[in-house]
Amino acid sequence: MLSPKSFHFLFGLFFFVLNLSAQDKGKAVPFKKIIIDIEQKHHVNFNYTEENIADLQLVPPKKSLSLEQKLQYLAIKTHLSFENIGNQFINIYKKEHETHIICGYVFSGTDKKPIENANISLSAKIQVTTDSKGYFEFKKENDGLLFISHVGFTAKRIITVNSKPENCLQILLEPEITQLEEIKANAVLASGISKNSDGSFEIKPKKFGILPGLIEPDALQTMQQIPGVNSLDESVSSINVRGGTHDQNLFLWNGIRMFQTGHFFGLISVFNPNLANSISIYKNGSSAFYGESVSSVVAISSTLETAEKNSFSAGINMINADVYAKYNLSKKSYIEISARKSITDFVETPTYKEYFDKIFQNTTITDFSQNQNIDYQSDKKFGFYDATLKYAQKIGLKDELVLDLITIKDNLEVFQSAKVYDINRSENNVLRQQNYGGNLSWKRNWNRSNISKINVYNSSYELLGNQKTSIENQIVIQENTINNNGFNLENNHTVTSKFSFNDGYQFNEIGITNLEQVTNPAFYRKVKDVLRVHALILEGKYNDTLSKIYFKSGTRINYIEKFKKYSVEPRIQFGYGISKNLNLELLGELKSQNTQQIIDLQKDYFGIEKRRWIVANNTTIPIQRSKQISLNLFYKKNDWLLDIENFYKKVSGITTSSQGFQNQLEFVRTIGNYEVWGAEMLIQKKMNHYLTWLSYTYNHNNYHFANFEYPIFPNNFQLMHTISWAGIYEKNNFKIAIGTKWSSGRPKTSLNFSQIDSSNPVLVYNKPNNTNLNVFSQINFSSTYNWKTANGVQYKFGISILNILNRKNEISEYYRMSSLTNSIEEVETFALQRTPNVSIRVSL
Known part of the structure; x- marks a missing residue:
């Protein structure tokens, strides 16, 4: 006698197969149109070779089915293999070649975005390039050395082995030249202070090291160490940036304009040094989103x-x-x-x-x-x-x-x-x-x-x-x-x-x-x-x-x-x-x-x-x-x-x-x-x-x-x-x-x-x-x-x-x-x- 658990399983399987069989009652359409509809419905991308899907026609799966159910239906009807990668990319293979397919994605190591037209070489005869999604695939008989290259990136070599298509490679290429941001220093004046590509200085209080006379990362005391920033009377309420008066500076705390900047009438900053996550200081070239200031931000x-x-x-x-x-x-x-x-x-x-x-x-x-x-x-x-x-x-x-x-x-x-x-x-x-x-x-x-x-x-x-x-x-x-x-x-x-x-x-x-x-x-x-x-x-x-x-x-x-x-x-x-x-x-x-x-x-x-x-x-x-x-x-x-x-x-x-x-x-x-x-x-x-x-x-x-x-x-x-x-x-x-x-x-x-x-x-x-x-x-x-x-x-x-x-x-x-x-x-x-x-x- 079947146990309740086994009964429920067979009962569910019966209705699933019945549901798949019900699809045959519709009209057959080109296979390419079916996967385009699935891409739009489920926000995924299919990767395939034209020869694998040429001349294929079948009845579309029911629209109410989930993505996995649709893929199972297509696999049964086409005898193709569907590999779902993170509900984003889906690779299509012929089952007879599953163990001879090498596939992968090539991304930038800095922003993780796909690299198009990267060169993939297994030998002098086997060479492919990546598409707009950074995807590539080719047939492979034996293990070998995979060589990946692209202009502006450091080339990479990977040893490949015969594997199932579920194991698509994820390859990151690092830029060959130093990015502009990396030219900037991560420690200017002290640890926790850096200079960015937009010309601004950034202070990270939680990473702040030490400066003469300061034992806490006081924002307004610290900025006076930057060349061009002074206070003639030692007050954080009288900060002069390139000759400007204190009121010509725009002080923002989490988007709020602050009109009082100092405790003790200027000797201590009102901004708690143990609270701030980041402080950005612009002497020039500030963003157009900053107004109401003729000096610094x-x-x-x-x-x-x-x-x-x-x-x-x-x-x-x-x-x-x-x-x-x-x-x-x-x-x-x-x-x-x-x-x-x-x-x-x-x-x-x-x-x-x-x-x-x-x-x-x-x-x-x-x-x-x-x-x-x-x-x-x-x-x-x-x-x-x-x-x-x-x-x-x-x-x-x-x-x-x-x-x-x-x-x-x-x-x-x-x-x-x-x-x-x-x-x-x-x-x-x-x-x-x-x-x-x-x-x-x-x-x-x-x-x-x-x-x-x-x-x-x-x-x-x-x-x-x-x-x-x-x-x-x-x-x-x-x-x-x-x-x-x-x-x-x-x-x-x-x-x-x-x-x-x-x-x-x-x-x-x-x-x-x-x-x-x-x-x-x-x-x-x-x-x-x-x-x-x-x-x-x-x-x-x-x-x-x-x-x-x-x-x-x-x-x-x-x-x-x-x-x-x-x-x-x-x-x-x-x-x-x-x-x-x-x-x-x-x-x-x-x-x-x-x-x-x-x-x-x-x-x-x-x-x-x-x-x-x-x-x-x-x-x-x-x-x-x-x-x-x-x-x-x-x-x-x-x-x-x-x-x-x-x-x-x-x-x-x-x-x-x-x-x-x-x-x-x-x-x-x-x-x-x-x-x-x-x-x-x-x-x-x-x-x-x-x-x-x-x-x-x-x-x-x-x-x-x-x-x-x-x-x-x-x-x-x-x-x-x-x-x-x-x-x-x-x-x-x-x-x-x-x-x-x-x-x-x-x-x-x-x-x-x-x-x-x-x-x-x-x-x-x-x-x-x-x-x-x-x-x-x-x-x-x-x-x-x-x-x-x-x-x-x-x-x-x-x-x-x-x-x-x-x-x-x-x-x-x-x-x-x-x-x-x-x-x-x-x-x-x-x-x-x-x-x-x-x-x-x-x-x-």
Whole structure:
């Protein structure tokens, strides 16, 4: 008696055979038409020789059958053998020759795409070529040596044996010449930093090694090591790229524009260094999908490229503590959380004290204490935090949804009091700076050649200053708020292995409000401006590894609703591999920017964060426009690296109030431009575990203000000569770095003392920026050590010292009239003194 299991098997087999037999009732059609229908229905490709299927006709299989059922039906009816490879390729053979068929696919070893017209040789008489799918086959009687070759690829030899057609060969050919991307270095300045074919620098924080003075891969501190990137006052909120101001840089975090970039009013980056997955930095030739910037682009992404296991880490240094956690909710989704907070609420470390003295020198905070010498008391509270959340979800095989949220806040409260000649005086100051952001993105892979990305974002920024003074019982409130939201659509199309193009649309709305309110005397002013911008983008890329040409060109067309104005912004990136070791690169771009930061008064917001964001009005505050071109030679051989870049850049539409003048132009309001040209050089050598590099930058940077009595003079941000050196040693878990930075002093304006009456002094200046400060020189040190316990817990200990020699570096100098003595004061501001820092981190 049959068992239930055997019965069910025979029962199913009976109906399957019955179903196959039922096909005979239809009308016979050519066999080639049947397999074409199957290709379209099941998205597969058949490989065959015409002689095997010539004159074949039969009744088509039922359309409702699965692919395997159809193949079984065809095998029974035609007595042919059907080999299904991954539900993509199906090979057809005659059964009598199964053991004498050699077949295979030839693919590129770099992109795994089929190689057409590859030559396959078994002997002088047996030779075939691959088709468009990279497929080949031939009859074979004996074992032998198979030779595969194609122009531009390294030839390969394979020993073959008689085998069944199910064992089709999968052959990868490697390019014979070095690809353009591989000419670029994988370690520039430090491990984890590389330079790409499009001219950008990329930082991978998780692979980051070490740099002098840094024990964490702080994005904005690290980018200052790149030639052409500086901060004249050591602040990450004052980064100058090729002579531009900080607000002329575009900072993006997961597609969200960030208006606040620094904690502690500029000494620490707001971007958690333990969170970012990749950081891309463009000095020139940025993609047409980046707008609202006339200088550099810094794009930070924390989205993981590949799936990673659950992880948790926590760390603390002498300024802040932080935690990070990633948890996989399923095979297709994960959540990622990070948070960081200052420890200044609990302890004032030596690092904190140095930072505090640096930030608050020559502000209303220190002005108050310096003017009072009797019974002075002060109570200050300072703290900051940042937090992020990411949720990523893959939907099916083609869709991915990602939500990113970020919040940043700095808060300062200072109460000061003093008693002078029996008169009590006090001030209560509150300064708050915060940035919130969110981005929801959706990505769909329509097929291998087409991808779409859509994201909706919002960024909100607030700077609030509130001052209460006992004298005249006065209250001063200042606010600068931003609400920025938008929509981006980007489509990526791969046409061939060499050519692809992107197209898209962007909508951006930004509203900026500035408020000033004073009591006694009463004053109130509130101004709000809104701009809406539409942009169409088209960008194409051609990358030919055989001719060693990389070419990417794009155009951005902006339309500003309020002004009814169009602007066209082309971008270009061209690279040519002169040899395997030498690459030539040409970059160019036209860009524009509708927002900027200005300074109304140097004492705004207590003189600490005195810049406020405003929107262009197309008259007194024009749209800023830039044009830039650069030519680069990049050489790499035997662990030597040489990078030389010459550039020219011009930015028009700047205002004097955006440049931070503290001379005769401080209260002048006029429009002009700056023009900068120069050269940047980096030479680097790696020897086993030791890496050393030397960089040099030359900048010639001038203002042009046509309506001013001195129309041309040096730019406030000009550092004509900058030299940096570093020596880095990394072995196993130990890393150590020491380096120095030297730069010529920034420009300053001196007084014309010959025209000043000492009995009734008035500030009389020479030509703007007619002289320079003393040179800036600093030596920095850092070291880290990792170790792992038996239970898998990893520890990292780090120590750094900024300005080891405790050199007193002057970073600014200006003059002012003293109301107490009716005399001229020379005010100097200095960089950080010797500043130590220690960190420890635990990772699970």
